Each structure stands twice: as C-alpha cells, then as structure tokens.
Amino acid sequence: xxxxxxxxxxxxxxxxxxxxxxxxxxxxxxxxxxxxxxxxxxxxxxxxxxxxxxxxxxxxxxxxxxxxxxxxxxxxxxxxxxxxxxxxxxxxxxxxxxxxxxxxxxxxxxxxxxxxxxxxxxxxxxxxxxxxxxxxxxxxxxxxxxxxxxxxxxxxxxxxxxxxxxxxxxxxxxxxxxxxxxxxxxxxxxxxxxxxxxxxxxxxxxxxxxxxxxxxxxxxxxxxxxxxxxxxxxxxxxxxxxxxxxxxxxxxxxxxxxxxxxxxxxxxxxxxxxxxxxxxxxxxxxxxxxxxxxxxxxxxxxxxxxxxxxxxxxxxxxxxxxxxxxxxxxxxxxxxxxxxxxxxxxxxxxxxxxxxxxxxxxxxxxxxxxxxxxxxxxxxxxxxxxxxxxxxxxxxxxxxxxxxxxxxxxxxxxxxxxxxxxxxxxxxxxxxxxxxxxxxxxxxxxxxxxxxxxxxxxxxxxxxxxxxxxxxxxxxxxxxxxxxxxxxxxxxxxxxxxxxxxxxxxxxxxxxxxxxxxxxxxxxxxxxxxxxxxxxxxxxxxxxxxxxxxxxxxxxxxxxxxxxxxxxxxxxxxxxxxxxxxxxxxxxxxxxxxxxxxxxxxxxxxxxxxxxxxxxxxx
Amino acid sequence: xxxxxxxxxxxxxxxxxxxxxxxxxxxxxxxxxxxxxxxxxxxxxxxxxxxxxxxxxxxxxxxxxxxxxxxxxxxxxxxx
Numbered sequence: 184x185x186x187x188x189x190x191x192x193x194x195x196x197x198x199x200x201x202x203x204x205x206x207x208x209x210x211x212x213x214x215x216x217x218x219x220x221x222x223x224x225x226x227x228x229x230x231x232x233x234x235x236x237x238x239x240x241x242x243x244x245x246x247x248x249x250x251x252x253x254x255x256x257x258x259x260x261x262x263x264x265x266x267x268x269x270x271x272x273x274x275x276x277x278x279x280x281x282x283x284x285x286x287x288x289x290x291x292x293x294x295x296x297x298x299x300x301x302x303x304x305x306x307x308x309x310x311x312x313x314x315x316x317x318x319x320x321x322x323x324x325x326x327x328x329x330x331x332x333x334x335x336x337x338x339x340x341x342x343x344x345x346x347x348x349x350x351x352x353x354x355x356x357x358x359x360x361x362x363x364x365x366x367x368x369x370x371x372x373x374x375x376x377x378x379x380x381x382x383x384x385x386x387x388x389x390x391x392x393x394x395x396x397x398x399x400x401x402x403x404x405x406x407x408x409x410x411x412x413x414x415x416x417x418x419x420x421x422x423x424x425x426x427x428x429x430x431x432x433x434x435x436x437x438x439x440x441x442x443x444x445x446x447x448x449x450x451x452x453x454x455x456x457x458x459x460x461x462x463x464x465x466x467x468x469x470x471x472x473x474x475x476x477x478x479x480x481x482x483x484x485x486x487x488x489x490x491x492x493x494x495x496x497x498x499x500x501x502x503x504x505x506x507x508x509x510x511x512x513x514x515x516x517x518x519x520x521x522x523x524x525x526x527x528x529x530x531x532x533x534x535x536x537x538x539x540x541x542x543x544x545x546x547x548x549x550x551x552x553x554x555x556x557x558x559x560x561x562x563x564x565x566x567x568x569x570x571x572x573x574x575x576x577x578x579x580x581x582x583x584x585x586x587x588x589x590x591x592x593x594x595x596x597x598x599x600x601x602x603x604x605x606x607x608x609x610x611x612x613x614x615x616x617x618x619x620x621x622x623x624x625x626x627x628x629x630x631x632x633x634x635x636x637x638x639x640x641x642x643x644x645x646x647x648x649x650x651x652x653x654x655x656x657x658x659x660x661x662x663x664x665x666x667x668x669x670x671x672x673x674x675x676x677x678x679x680x681x682x683x684x685x686x687x688x689x690x691x692x693x694x695x696x697x698x699x700x701x702x703x704x705x706x707x708x709x710x711x712x713x714x715x716x717x718x719x720x721x722x723x724x725x726x727x728x729x730x731x732x733x734x735x736x737x738x739x740x741x742x743x744x745x746x747x748x749x750x751x752x753x754x755x756x757x758x759x760x761x762x763x764x765x766x767x768x769x770x771x772x773x774x775x776x777x778x779x780x781x782x783x784x785x786x787x788x789x790x791x792x793x794x795x796x797x798x799x800x801x802x
Numbered sequence: 803x804x805x806x807x808x809x810x811x812x813x814x815x816x817x818x819x820x821x822x823x824x825x826x827x828x829x830x831x832x833x834x835x836x837x838x839x840x841x842x843x844x845x846x847x848x849x850x851x852x853x854x855x856x857x858x859x860x861x862x863x864x865x866x867x868x869x870x871x872x873x874x875x876x877x878x879x880x881x882x
C-alpha cells in the first residue's frame with residue numbers, strides 16, 4: 184500500500200458553511216507530491232484570470248507536504264497557495280512548526296477554502312472533520328493572543344495558524360503566523376489578506392492519528408547514517424540560527440545596505456548578528472516538528488517600557504531588512520520590530536522593504552514630514568521605524584499607503600519613486616544581493632512568485648555549500664556571468680520539490696541532495712523513486728506554476744530585475760562594481776528550460792513533463 | 803629566516819578567532835609559511851573558510867604570501 188497521503192481534502196465553503204470531502208487520486212500525488220505541487224495542479228485547473236486575488240471567488244489552498252508529519256527529518260512544513268494578493272500572480276508561502284503535522288495526523292492532506300464567511304470565524308479541525316466556529320470575539324486580537332485564546336477554547340495541545348490586525352485589514356503584506364509567540368511565519372505574498380478577506384481569523388487543528396508510512400523500519404535504517412551527517416554540516420545553524428550568518432553575508436557583499444545602495448557595513452553587521460546578541464538574550468532553542476537542526480531561537484529582551492519580553496529571535500532576513508537596509512544597528516529595536524510584525528501578522532521582508540522605500544523617498548524629498556504626519560524618516564531612526572510599522576498594520580496615515588506594498592505606494596507617489604522600489608513581479612526582493620552572487624539575478628528574475636530567494640537558493644553554491652549529487656562540488660565564481668543560467672535551472676528544479684514534500688530548505692545547508700531525499704520518498708510512499716525522477720517532478724511543478732503565471736500575462740518582459748540591482752554597482756566591499764549580465768543568463772536559461780524566447784514553455788517540453796492537460800487549458 | 807610584514811584581514815565572523823578580536827592587522831610573516839598553516843595557528847577552522855584572497859586574487863590554502871601582500875579570508879556562510 185502506498186504511504187505518505189490519505190487522498191483526502193476538506194473543501195470548506197465559508198458562505199454556505201458546507202464542508203465537502205474531496206478525494207484526490209494517487210496519480211496526482213505521484214506526479215505533483217502534495218504541498219505547493221498539488222496546489223499548483225488544483226489552482227491551475229480552476230484559474231480564472233478575471234477573478235481578482237481578494238475576490239470571494241478566489242480560493243485559498245492549505246496543504247502540508249507529502250512528508251509532513253512523517254518521521255523524515257524536517258518534515259514539518261505547510262504551504263498556503265493561491266493568487267497572491269500582493270503580486271496578483273502565482274503565490275505560495277510556507278511555515279514550519281507543528282501545525283502541518285497535526286493536520287495530517289487528523290487524517291487529511293489539506294484544505295481548500297472558498298467564499299467568504301458573513302462574520303469572523305475560525306476553523307476547528309480534528310479527525311471528525313471541520314467545524315466552522317464564531318471568531319467575533321477574536322477579531323482585533325494579535326496573533327499571540329489569538330493563539331492563547333484558541334488553545335484555551337479548544338485543546339491545550341491544538342496548533343493555531345492565525346492572522347493579526349494586518350490580515351483583518353487586508354494589508355497586502357499580511358502574513359499568517361503559526362503557533363503564536365513561536366512565530367513560524369508564512370510571510371510572503373500577502374496570504375494573511377486572503378484569509379482576512381474571507382473573514383477567517385484562524386485555523387486550529389488537533390490530530391491524534393498517524394501519517395501512513397510504507398516502510399517505517401527501512402526509513403529508520405536510513406536515518407542511522409543520514410541524521411548524524413546532516414547534523415554535522417548544519418552545526419552553525421543549530422548554534423546561532425539564520426542570524427549567525429549576518430557578518431559572513433556582509434563580508435561577501437551580499438547584505439542589502441540603505442535600500443541596496445551601500446557596499447560595506449561590517450561594524451553594523453557585528454552589532455546585530457547572533458554571535459554578538461544570542462549569548463546575552465537566549466531563552467531557549469526551538470525545533471519544528473521532526474527537525475534535528477533546531478535553528479529557531481527564543482530570546483528575552485527589554486520592551487520599550489523596560490519590561491522583559493520573550494519572543495522569537497529575528498531571522499537573518501529580518502535583521503537585514505530592519506537592520507542593514509535601514510542603517511539601523513540597534514538589535515533590540517529590530518527584535519521589537521520583529522515582534523510587532525509577528526503580532527500584527529506582517530511579512531518582515533516586505534514590511535521592512537516598504538520602510539526602506541519610504542526612507543529613501545523621504546531623503547530625496549518625495550515624501551515630507553507633512554506626508555508622514557511628523558514622522559522623521561531619517562535612516563536608522565529607530566523610533567520612526569517602530570511607529571511606521573504600527574501605522575502600516577493599522578492603515579493609518581502614511582501607513583495606509585505603504586500597507587499595499589512599496590510598488591503600489593510608488594505608483595501613487597509618482598514615477599521617480601519607482602526608482603526606489605526593489606522588487607521582481609511585485610514581490611519585494613529578499614535580502615540576498617544578485618550583485619554578490621550573480622546566479623541570483625536569473626534566479627530572482629525567473630522565480631515564479633517574484634523576488635524570492637528560496638526558489639533557487641543558488642547563492643548557497645556561491646557561498647561555499649556544495650551539492651555533490653548534481654555535480655556542484657566547488658563554489659562557482661560568484662561574479663562571472665558564465666553558466667549561471669544552468670545553475671538556476673538545476674537548483675530551481677531541485678528546490679521545487681521541497682515545498683511539495685514539506686521539507687525545510689535548510690537541509691541543503693546540511694549537504695542533503697536529491698539522492699537522499701529520493702530514498703526517503705521511496706520508503707514513505709513505496710513508489711520507485713530516484714534522483715532523476717525526483718528532479719523531473721520538480722521541473723514539472725516549476726513549469727506548471729510558470730504556466731499559471733503565463734495565463735495571467737507573465738512573459739519574458741517580466742523576467743527582469745529592478746534598476747537598483749541591475750544598473751547600480753555597489754560602491755565598495757567584496758561585490759564592488761559587479762553588475763549581472765541578465766540577458767546573457769536568461770538566454771542560456773530559456774534554452775535549458777525549453778521555453779520560447781518570450782519565456783513561454785514550449786508544447787514539446789510540456790508533453791515531455793506529462794503536462795499535456797495543462798497545455799489544453801492554455802488555449 | 804627572512805620575515806616580512808603581511809596585512810591580514812579576517813572577514814565576516816572569522817575576526818572572532820583573533821586572540822585580540824581585531825579584523826585587520828600587520829603580521830610578521832615567516833617566510834615560507836602557507837596561509838592555511840597560519841590560519842591553523844590562529845585557530846580558524848578550515849571548514850569555516852570559503853576562500854583566500856591575496857591582493858584581491860583567489861589563492862589556494864597552501865599559497866605562501868610575500869612581504870607587502872594583503873591576505874583576506876572570507877567565511878562560508880552558515881545562516882542567512
């Protein structure tokens with residue numbers, strides 16, 4: 184018997200309050216796994232380009248991965264997918280924690296939410312099914328309070344995924360926060376707004392069963408070697424978390440500084456990194472379900488009234504966004520901004536990018552203190568940063584403008600403001616610089632959801648992490664333009680299996696390649712699986728999501744970087760003077776992908792990937 | 803044995819391995835000593851080093867700098 188899935192989704196109609204059990208054939212799991220792969224299949228089939236992302240008709244798919252809830256290392260992740268409220272193209276966002284495993288242990292593979300409830304509700308999901316409950320008393324609470332209240336109301340061991348005030352207000356940068364103060368954030372693409380538009384405050388789950396595994400003993404036998412191997416290579420992440428990388432990132436010229444204008448910030452990086460701060464503030468380490476790396480850190484730090492606060496250590500991306508990119512070297516202020524964002528349910532990447540954008544507009548005179556209601560948006564002004572986050576969450580004054588994201592704000596401020604927006608396809612670029620590792624230029628330009636670092640993670644190779652299964656044993660030249668299309672092609676195909684399987688991409692830092700993952704999939708499912716087949720699934724899913732975007736008007740014209748990253752060299756530091764030759768990389772990339780010069784997947788390629796059915800819907 | 807001054811910079815978190823915790827200094831460098839050997843003396847773990855630069859050009863760990871050179875050591879990035 185095949186393991187790894189139940190073949191069952193709950194389809195929740197929030198308007199009629201009907202909950203339907205939908206069977207999913209085994210063949211779909213085989214071709215797309217689960218998570219963002221199966222979500223791509225479901226969403227592509229029903230895509231109607233005329234339905235806006237925040238329409239009542241827009242579906243929200245919630246799917247843990249195929250290995251989520253199994254004993255496979257890091258098999259914890261949950262994927263939310265749909266049309267992104269921020270970018271209006273394909274959107275997916277993921278979170279770790281325990282929620283996904285809990286859902287699968289309730290005997291179901293995922294949820295599809297449709298329609299809009301007539302008042303605030305939350306979903307209570309157990310092995311008995313889905314109950315739609317009133318959440319009027321929770322509307323307006325932050326995600327930490329919501330988590331506590333809902334565990335009191337349901338089951339102390341339940342897991343909660345909730346939106347905060349930002350999602351309620353349909354801020355397009357709104358996140359979904361899993362498990363309250365432990366803050367596993369499904370941050371990107373604005374799915375908190377989609378939940379908010381449906382009047383869904385939270386999804387609460389308690390599962391007490393097991394995810395079926397084909398060969399448990401065989402799987403455990405593999406772990407005897409695999410787990411020590413991963414732990415050995417991921418030791419740095421275990422010690423400091425992602426925040427341990429800030430100084431090294433800066434050294435490679437990879438850290439965004441002052442809205443991506445600076446070149447060096449070594450002393451600042453030292454001031455905000457985990458090596459400096461964690462020894463003073465560490466409360467405890469935290470691991471997601473099935474994780475042997477334990478990269479998450481809970482810290483104690485002083486609040487603005489001197490009270491002691493316990494919250495999550497800012498991740499690297501948050502330190503870069505609220506730190507270096509704003510010229511803010513105050514770690515405590517970044518920790519506060521991080522907690523604010525998590526409580527309000529705001530993506531720390533897009534929110535800090537919006538603040539950086541506003542600060543540059545302020546510096547250049549496109550925004551004045553009159554526009555900001557007196558907020559002095561000078562670089563590094565901690566008080567102004569924290570107040571601006573409040574205003575974004577509540578949509579007050581300048582915050583209402585920025586809450587729709589930097590690009591929409593720039594379109595209202597005026598054409599010159601667009602110079603200071605650093606996004607791809609409307610998604611603010613994550614904080615790794617394609618001028619430091621040029622493979623990221625083509626990786627960002629072609630990432631399905633826009634300025635996403637995770638779809639290719641090609642900078643991992645550039646920073647010295649090998650991927651031996653795929654022939655990458657030595658770091659490529661970080662600054663050349665040769666062979667970068669091939670790197671993006673290979674790594675996007677590989678990384679495209681992570682969200683469908685529900686695995687954490689930090690396995691890559693643990694030197695895990697597709698060969699090891701294919702063996703895990705074999706043992707869990709009972710299917711025959713090798714590296715080649717695994718990568719083929721990745722390539723299939725990547726192309727299907729590209730097709731989704733093509734139907735929304737995306738083509739080569741959109742596979743571009745913002746001027747700040749394409750035309751402006753960093754003034755000093757390791758990446759001084761480097762500019763990526765994107766056109767050259769794209770040419771190589773499209774050829775490998777089997778896409779036309781316009782960036783459209785060719786029919787022959789789609790047939791090869793068993794996507795003939797998708798081709799029919801293209802017409 | 804001939805000696806000469808070599809400028810050394812430990813980038814990223816690697817400066818923390820210097821006993822006086824400094825990033826850049828002038829080192830009296832014994833002739834014939836390789837960069838890797840010097841880093842071992844400092845206690846910089848080889849697995850935390852991504853590359854060595856001498857006067858801006860990439861060099862192997864067994865490269866032996868000359869007086870007046872600038873040796874830079876860049877780390878592997880673990881987090882981020």
